[in-house]
Amino acid sequence: xxxxxxxxxxxxxxxxxxxxxxxxxxxxxxxxxxxxxxxxxxxxxxxxxxxxxxxxxxxxxxxxxxxxxxxxxxxxxxxxxxxxxxxxxxxxxxxxxxxxxxxxxxxxxxxxxxxxxxxxxxxxxxxxxxxxxxxxxxxxxxxxxxxxxxxxxxxxxxxxxxxxxxxxxxxxxxxxxxxxxxxxxxxxxxxxxxxxxxxxxxxxxxxxxxxxxxxxxxxxxxxxxxxxxxxxxxxxxxxxxxxxxxxxxxxxxxxxxxxxxxxxxxxxxxxxxxxxxxxxxxxxxxxxxxxxxxxxxxxxxxxxxxxxxxxxxxxxxxxxxxxxxxxxxxxxxxxxxxxxxxxxxxxxxxxxxxxxxxxxxxxxxxxxxxxxxxxxxxxxxxxxxxxxxx
Amino acid sequence: xxxxxxxxxxxxxxxxxxxxxxxxxxxxxxxxxxxxxxxxxxxxxxxxxxxxxxxxxxxxxxxxxxxxxxxxxxxxxxxxxxxxxxxxxxxxxxxxxxxxxxxxxxxxxxxxxxxxxxxxxxxxxxxxxxxxxxxxxxxxxxxxxxxxxxxxxxxxxxxxxxxxxxxxxxxxxxxxxxxxxxxxxxxxxxxxxxxxxxxxxxxxxxxxxxxxxxxxxxxxxxxxxxxxxxxxxxxxxxxxxxxxxxxxxxxxxxxxxxxxxxxxxxxxxxxxxxxxxxxxxxxxxxxxxxxxxxxxxxxxxxxxxxxxxxxxxxxxxxxxxxxxxxxxxxxxxx
Numbered sequence: 001x002x003x004x005x006x007x008x009x010x011x012x013x014x015x016x017x018x019x020x021x022x023x024x025x026x027x028x029x030x031x032x033x034x035x036x037x038x039x040x041x042x043x044x045x046x047x048x049x050x051x052x053x054x055x056x057x058x059x060x061x062x063x064x065x066x067x068x069x070x071x072x073x074x075x076x077x078x079x080x081x082x083x084x085x086x087x088x089x090x091x092x093x094x095x096x097x098x099x100x101x102x103x104x105x106x107x108x109x110x111x112x113x114x115x116x117x118x119x120x121x122x123x124x125x126x127x128x129x130x131x132x133x134x135x136x137x138x139x140x141x142x143x144x145x146x147x148x149x150x151x152x153x154x155x156x157x158x159x160x161x162x163x164x165x166x167x168x169x170x171x172x173x174x175x176x177x178x179x180x181x182x183x184x185x186x187x188x189x190x191x192x193x194x195x196x197x198x199x200x201x202x203x204x205x206x207x208x209x210x211x212x213x214x215x216x217x218x219x220x221x222x223x224x225x226x227x228x229x230x231x232x233x234x235x236x237x238x239x240x241x242x243x244x245x246x247x248x249x250x251x252x253x254x255x256x257x258x259x260x261x262x263x264x265x266x267x268x269x270x271x272x273x274x275x276x277x278x279x280x281x282x283x284x285x286x287x288x289x290x291x292x293x294x295x296x297x298x299x300x301x302x303x304x305x306x307x308x309x310x311x312x313x314x315x316x317x318x319x320x321x322x323x324x325x326x327x328x329x330x331x332x333x334x335x336x337x338x339x340x341x342x343x344x345x346x347x348x349x350x351x352x353x354x355x356x357x358x359x360x361x362x363x364x365x366x367x368x369x370x371x372x373x374x375x376x377x378x379x380x381x382x383x384x385x386x387x388x389x390x
Numbered sequence: 391x392x393x394x395x396x397x398x399x400x401x402x403x404x405x406x407x408x409x410x411x412x413x414x415x416x417x418x419x420x421x422x423x424x425x426x427x428x429x430x431x432x433x434x435x436x437x438x439x440x441x442x443x444x445x446x447x448x449x450x451x452x453x454x455x456x457x458x459x460x461x462x463x464x465x466x467x468x469x470x471x472x473x474x475x476x477x478x479x480x481x482x483x484x485x486x487x488x489x490x491x492x493x494x495x496x497x498x499x500x501x502x503x504x505x506x507x508x509x510x511x512x513x514x515x516x517x518x519x520x521x522x523x524x525x526x527x528x529x530x531x532x533x534x535x536x537x538x539x540x541x542x543x544x545x546x547x548x549x550x551x552x553x554x555x556x557x558x559x560x561x562x563x564x565x566x567x568x569x570x571x572x573x574x575x576x577x578x579x580x581x582x583x584x585x586x587x588x589x590x591x592x593x594x595x596x597x598x599x600x601x602x603x604x605x606x607x608x609x610x611x612x613x614x615x616x617x618x619x620x621x622x623x624x625x626x627x628x629x630x631x632x633x634x635x636x637x638x639x640x641x642x643x644x645x646x647x648x649x650x651x652x653x654x655x656x657x658x659x660x661x662x663x664x665x666x667x668x669x670x671x672x673x674x675x676x677x678x679x680x681x682x683x684x685x686x687x688x689x690x691x692x693x694x695x696x697x698x699x700x701x702x703x704x705x706x707x708x709x710x711x712x713x714x715x716x717x718x719x720x721x722x723x724x
Contacts, residue, residue, distance in 0.1 A: 150708075
């Protein structure tokens with residue numbers, strides 16, 4: 001830990017100052033992958049992404065021998081892993097990007113699932129394709145309703161209020177006959193068939209269809225968030241996450257953007273909920289235990305909050321691990337807890353930590369600018385970096 | 391929203407007639423919440439992090455006190471196989487013994503949690519979110535371990551009755567049982583001891599110093615690591631006491647009993663102003679009362695009581711963003 005204190009180059013020394021030496025080491029390693037990826041020509045990158053997407057779509061038909069589980073692999077992917085990825089991406093908007101601790105994310109998941117159930121089965125027969133945007137809209141509205149009074153609260157207060165929200169949704173569903181009470185809601189509509197993709201076929205066909213649907217949702221959400229991340233909204237979130245007061249002083253309307261983060265996160269959570277509800281076709285309040293929120297959060301932190309690729313890996317790990325450990329039967333959650341603890345001790349920044357150059361980069365570019373000034377280049381003096389170093 | 395009907399319905403007349411009984415239940419629950427909330431508030435005050443595993447400390451202590459009563463076979467041994475139901479000084483002796491066992495288990499497990507789940511992270515200067523996940527991992531592991539290898543696995547573990555529930559006196563027509571009195575008095579004594587410890591003792595001053603400014607406290611010669619350990623220990627002792635008192639009120643325990651109590655207690659701590667010892671006590675009692683009144687108002691629906699508790703929390707935080715009494719473990723006297 002301490003032997004590289006003197007030999008480290010300035011940028012990592014800066015990172016060390018801010019994040020501690022383990023994080024600096026991670027930053028160094030990560031930047032080589034990052035720069036290599038950025039150095040590739042654009043068409044090559046696009047090709048690589050296409051191949052990756054194609055591979056993901058073909059995953060159920062490939063029969064890979066390396067990932068054996070006791071349950072059917074396609075079902076595992078369609079029912080557990082891919083929905084988890086979707087949820088983790090949504091929660092990452094709130095926790096990783098905007099830095100707001102949400103412990104009741106399952107509430108939005110439940111709102112989405114219950115909206116779909118109520119719209120397609122309990123009180124109406126709205127077509128599935130229309131119910132999905134409606135349910136997502138309702139979830140976003142729930143996000144706004146929860147966020148508007150509570151987002152002025154500081155970190156940990158927000159955590160407990162969101163935790164309460166997650167519980168309230170479940171308890172209301174449990175006590176209200178309108179929402180099916182304890183017995184829940186059945187006969188939820190499945191998506192309509194789309195050519196060879198049959199949602200009403202055999203179990204195998206159905207699982208494959210749901211896998212395609214879920215993966216499509218994930219890919220759409222992923223690229224939507226990628227765009228968002230590098231937009232004004234994403235930069236505002238970063239600013240809020242790093243220092244809310246400073247962001248406010250720099251003219252970022254923090255409350256507005258926090259509300260956006262909440263609403264978008266809620267929408268994605270709701271989308272995952274509708275996916276879940278239309279897959280299992282029967283939901284009851286016990287499907288939305290608070291434990292689930294904690295597993296979602298674990299997925300984000302496990303992968304590396306703020307880094308979407310990391311979060312995807314984290315979600316796969318957190319959902320796959322208990323299944324992989326199924327041979328341990330009922331003790332698997334015990335081992336899961338142990339793994340979580342050990343993981344946090346040995347790799348606290350997550351599997352793939354978020355891009356640290358967001359914080360380091362200005363310093364990288366500041367250094368030459370600063371030297372230039374000292375060498376007597378008058379043109380540079382009024383530049384934005386000049387004020388940053390002053 | 392006329393169709394939106396809850397398990398019961400709004401019965402105001404019924405609520406008035408149940409007001410005093412539900413107030414007593416609320417006080418009993420509130421006393422337990424207040425004690426557990428102390429564990430959250432102290433650790434938060436000192437480390438600025440949510441001690442998520444405090445709920446499992448509570449659960450372990452509950453099982454510990456059960457085992458103490460069953461394994462030691464206290465009631466029979468005292469009377470040589472006679473009537474297991476106790477009264478008078480004998481009862482008080484048994485209660486005190488079990489309380490001590492429960493408190494010791496609580497303190498020990500809290501210290502172990504600090505050592506295993508927090509200290510390695512503190513030494514690495516990990517981000518705060520990581521502490522939360524590590525604590526959640528510890529919480530999972532403990533609760534699942536008890537569910538798997540505990541005395542009753544995943545079933546409820548019922549305590550043998552060793553004292554008779556007796557009506558002692560009436561308050562506005564509501565029966566007050568001996569169990570209620572034991573819980574409330576026990577909790578009050580423990581809370582008072584803690585308040586005195588934090589405000590008067592040397593170690594308590596250390597805790598307040600670290601809560602105020604850990605760096606400066608270190609410079610002034612406070613052993614911060616030791617203070618943190620003691621903070622966890624004290625929180626665990628309180629959770630242990632709370633667990634035993636809770637078992638007197640509700641003689642069942644399950645591997646997941648800590649979860650809901652823990653969340654309620656944490657809510658109580660936030661309600662009163664997290665990091666504030668008196669706030670946690672006030673928040674705990676208030677939360678217990680609100681929960682009890684809420685469920686009684688809606689035809690004794692337990693779920694609605696919980697909803698009422700959380701809604702109150704949101705409302706209070708909207709008006710007072712840092713809880714009823716504000717966060718001030720460092721600043722105030724206690």
